[in-house]
Amino acid sequence: MTPSSKPRLVRSSNHKIIAGVCGGLAARFGLPPIVLRILWLLFSLLPGPLWVLYVVLWIVLPQENT
DSSP: OOOOSSOOOOBOSSSOSSSSHHHHHHHHHTOOHHHHHHHHHHHHTSSSOHHHHHHHHHHHSOBOOO
16 A cells, blocks of 8 residues: 555644644645635634634644644
């Protein structure tokens, strides 16, 4: 069995502003971190507690080892 070519889902230690969640998600999906941050901000304007998902990911995702 070959390992996946995609990086693991972790919080980024290099591309972080608050906790590295957006930076880690961007690395996982091959996007620039700023694009994912802008999308996160735009979706946060919609009804619903998207910030709760951010906090849950902050707690659940492990920190990236550098």
